[in-house]
Amino acid sequence: xxxxxTIARPDDWHLHLRDGAMLVAVLPETARHFARAIIMPNLxxxxxxxxxxxxxxxxxxxxxxxxxxxxxLMTLYLTEDTDPDDVAAAHAxxxxxxxxxxxxxxxxxxxSGVANFENVRATLDRMAEIGLPLCVHGEVTDADIDIFxxxxxxxxxxxxxxxxxxxxxxxxxEHITTSNGVDYVKSNATDLGATITTHHLIINxxxxxxxxxxPHYYCLPVAKREEHRLALRAAATSGDARFFLGTxxxxxxDALKEHACGCAGCxxxxxxxxxxxxxxxxxxxLDQLEAFASQNGPAFYGLPTNSDTITxxxxxxxxxxxxxxDAGDDTVTVFDPGFPVHWDVT
Numbered sequence: 001x002x003x004x005x006t007i008a009r010p011d012d013w014h015l016h017l018r019d020g021a022m023l024v025a026v027l028p029e030t031a032r033h034f035a036r037a038i039i040m041p042n043l044x045x046x047x048x049x050x051x052x053x054x055x056x057x058x059x060x061x062x063x064x065x066x067x068x069x070x071x072x073l074m075t076l077y078l079t080e081d082t083d084p085d086d087v088a089a090a091h092a093x094x095x096x097x098x099x100x101x102x103x104x105x106x107x108x109x110x111x112s113g114v115a116n117f118e119n120v121r122a123t124l125d126r127m128a129e130i131g132l133p134l135c136v137h138g139e140v141t142d143a144d145i146d147i148f149x150x151x152x153x154x155x156x157x158x159x160x161x162x163x164x165x166x167x168x169x170x171x172x173x174e175h176i177t178t179s180n181g182v183d184y185v186k187s188n189a190t191d192l193g194a195t196i197t198t199h200h201l202i203i204n205x206x207x208x209x210x211x212x213x214x215p216h217y218y219c220l221p222v223a224k225r226e227e228h229r230l231a232l233r234a235a236a237t238s239g240d241a242r243f244f245l246g247t248x249x250x251x252x253x254d255a256l257k258e259h260a261c262g263c264a265g266c267x268x269x270x271x272x273x274x275x276x277x278x279x280x281x282x283x284x285x286l287d288q289l290e291a292f293a294s295q296n297g298p299a300f301y302g303l304p305t306n307s308d309t310i311t312x313x314x315x316x317x318x319x320x321x322x323x324x325x326d327a328g329d330d331t332v333t334v335f336d337p338g339f340p341v342h343w344d345v346t
Contacts, residue, residue, distance in 0.1 A: 003314040004346075005286060009306040010273065010293035012037040014135070014174050014195050014246025016265070017060060017072075019043055021328035024063045026251045029269040029325065031070035033345050035306045038135065038246070039072045041100055046077035046112050050090030057095070073097040073301075075135065079112050080119035084126040091132045097301060098133045098172070099123070103158070105141045107220040108250070108264055113137075117162065124162065128169040133301065135172045138181065139221055148205070151221055152180040159184075163192070172300070175200065175248045177221045179231035185242050186235075193300045195246025196236045196292075199266040201279050202337050204229045215257045216333045219250070220264040236292050237285035244297035247272050253330040268335040271321045275335075277312045277343035313346040 015030060015037040017023050030037055039060065041047035047056050053074040060072045075098045076087060082099075090096045101120075102113035114120055127134060138159060139150035163171060173181055173194040185194045199219065204226045208217045217223065235243045249272070250265025257263055268275070273293070280289045289312075298305050318340035324331040 004311055005277065005289070006309050006311045007290035008294040009033075009035045009308045009310050010245065011035055011297050011306070012247050012249070012269075012272075013172070013244055013297040013301075014038055014040065014197070014248045015269070016040045016042075016248070016250040018251060019056070019059065022251055022253075022332075023060065025325055025327035026249075026267070026269060026332065027060065027063050027070070028065055028068060030249070031064060031068040033273050033310060034070065035308070036071045036073055036303075038098060039074055041075045041077040042102065042108060042110060046079070047075070048077050048079055048082065048112070050076070050086050050093070050095055053090060053096055075100045077102070077112065078114060078120055078123065078134075080114055080116060082120065082123045084123045087123060087132065088126055088130055091130055096132070098135045099127060100135045100137070102137045103139060103141050103154070106137050106139045110137070117158065121165070124166045124169055128166050131170065131302075133170040133172055135174050138173050138176070147222055148224055151176070151178050155180060155184050163188075170300075172246075174246055175221060176232065177224050178228045182231045182235045186240070193242045193244065193296075194235075195248075195297075196232050196243055197246060197248045197266075198268045198272045198275050199223075199248075199335055200229065201233050201236060202229075202275065207338065215259070215262040216266065216335065218257075218262055218264055219248070219266045222264075233279065233283055237280055237283045237288050239288045239291050241291070241296045241299055243292065244300065245272075245276070245293045246297075251327065251332045253327065254324070254333055255330050257333065266335045267332050270325070270334045271319075271341070273310070273312060273345050274319055274321070274341050274343040275337055277314070278337075278341050281314075281343075310345050312343050314343050316342070318342055319344040
C-alpha cells in the first residue's frame with residue numbers, strides 16, 4: 001500500500017558545499033529537495049569577509065543547474081581578527097544570515113577558529129545589537145577532555161558564559177549530539193535554538209566502531225551513546241520550535257575518507273528527507289516532520305516558510321539510493337543507514 005505525505009519544501013540549516021568540482025557535484029543533491037540552506041564558511045581559506053561571502057555566493061549560483069531553484073544563505077567565519085563593521089555591513093545588505101564560530105582545531109578546516117573568546121567580544125556584542133545569529137560548533141578542543149565529553153564541557157565552559165556576557169545574542173547550537181545539548185536548549189526560553197543532523201538520529205558510536213571502523217560514519221561531533229541518540233530523536237520529533245534540521249552534510253572524497261587518518265563528515269544530502277520520514281514514522285511522529293524540516297528553522301531565523309511543497313511517498317519495495325556520486329576524479333559515498341528505507345521524494 002502506498003502512503004504519501006506533502007509538506008512545505010524543507011530547508012537545511014547547516015550545509016557544506018565546498019568549492020570547485022566538489023561544489024558542482026554536490027549542489028544538485030541538496031537543491032533537488034531543499035529550497036534554502038545555511039552555507040558553512042570553512043573553505044580554505046575561510047570565508048571571513050563580506051566580499052568573500054559575496055564571491056562564494058556567486059560561485060554557488062553559477063554552479064546551480066538551470067532547472068533547479070535554490071537560495072544559499074551565506075555566513076561568515078568568525079576569527080579573532082573579524083571586523084564588527086564588516087559583519088554589520090554584510091548583514092545590513094542582506095548578504096549574510098549568521099556568523100559561524102569554530103573553536104580552533106575543533107573540526108575540518110577550523111585552524112583559523114577562535115582560541116581566545118575575549119578577542120571576539122566586540123563582534124558578538126555587535127551581533128546581539130543587530131540581531132544577527134551566531135552558529136556554534138559546540139566542542140572544546142582541550143587535549144585532556146575526552147572526545148565524547150567535549151560538547152557537554154563546551155556548554156559549561158564556553159557557551160553559557162558567552163550567552164551570559166552578551167545578553168540578546170541569538171545562538172544556534174549546531175549538530176547537537178547529547179542529551180546535555182537537548183536539556184540546555186530546553187532550559188533556555190529565548191534566543192537559543194539547535195540543529196540536529198539526519199545521521200545523529202540514526203547512528204550511535206557502536207555503529208561507528210563495532211565490527212570494524214566504519215569511516216563513512218565518522219563525523220564531528222562524533223556519534224555518542226544510544227541514550228544520547230534517543231534524546232535527539234525525542235527532541236526532533238517533539239514539535240518543539242527550538243529544534244530544527246541542519247544536516248551537516250559534509251562531502252569528502254572517498255580517498256580521504258577511507259584513509260589512515262580519515263576526514264570527518266557524513267554525506268546525507270541525497271537521501272535525508274527519505275531517512276527522516278523513516279525515523280519520524282518509526283517514532284509515530286510523521287505529523288511533526290514538517291515542523292522539524294520546514295517550519296522551525298525559518299521561524300528562528302525570521303524568514304517565511306517556503307510556499308512550495310514536496311511529497312514523500314512510501315512504497316512496499318525499498319527505495320534504492322545511489323551509493324556514490326561522482327565528484328571530479330573521485331567519488332563521494334552517500335550515507336547508508338544500514339536498514340531498508342521505503343520512503344522517497346516523488
